[in-house]
Amino acid sequence: MGREFIQTIFARRSIRKYTDRPVSKEDIRTLLEAAMAAPSASNRKPWRFIVVTERRTLDALAEAHPYGKMLYEAPLCISVCGDLTEMEQFWVQDCSAATENLLLAATALGLGAVWLGVYPNQERVAAVRAILGLPETVTPLNLISIGYPAEEKEPRTQYDESRVHWEHW
């Protein structure tokens, strides 16, 4: 524990270029453990994870998502989905917190990743649902494209004083 972890938060950047090195099963497991350590409303854990490493499916997702072309090169995609039978009101928030944990764990493991939004865009939801075979009760929130980085970005915050209000708006 310690302040140094905050450097990992600053180091997490959207990485869209990858080497062809695959991600190990052990590291995929760590990413999922981190995601499932997120808080969830009433501890309902509405998250589901589809782990995709097959080239044919990665290509289909790349084709389906308007900003997903990096999936043609990525060795791994994880789709974070919500099971709406478990939690309707807070599922987007719970799954987003799990996603952020996953992105930070990727950074800590030396991986690079980028969050591609799916829900609430209904066209993207339908396309991803068809490719991954999701039931109607399960909604894909996003596609997370993951691999070993072939581009470098500087750590940063985007701290902006004008977005902070003290005591009252």
Add this chain to the structure above:
Amino acid sequence: MGREFIQTIFARRSIRKYTDRPVSKEDIRTLLEAAMAAPSASNRKPWRFIVVTERRTLDALAEAHPYGKMLYEAPLCISVCGDLTEMEQFWVQDCSAATENLLLAATALGLGAVWLGVYPNQERVAAVRAILGLPETVTPLNLISIGYPAEEKEPRTQYDESRVHWEHW
């Protein structure tokens, strides 16, 4: 960067009991820097942060939120809000990622915190908006209650194999 930082993700637990030690301005600034390092759709950064340390306002929020009684003791509350004029489609996801960063940074600084859901519960949204003086275009996603922990919880994942699907549902 390194794997050991993943321990901070496991160490983040919902902490509802606090000592009376206040949180320094420097640490509040670090929490906000971490929050604003989150990814956001098209980099729109729709987040706004209301930082509350005044006892009268903390008490009003404690009174208004059905699960917010710990705010009667907490020295600090940060409300993460979305400015819907900046981004309507993805604001909940962006603000949730920022909130998770804030919670992890709190853990790294030795603080304890808990996420109290506000949006999309319209009664809670109206109550928090009135107390904090938020304009109609700004929606409170949550209240984050923060302080030095007066309870201990073990690090954990809630990893569950049944929530993982390989290649396809």
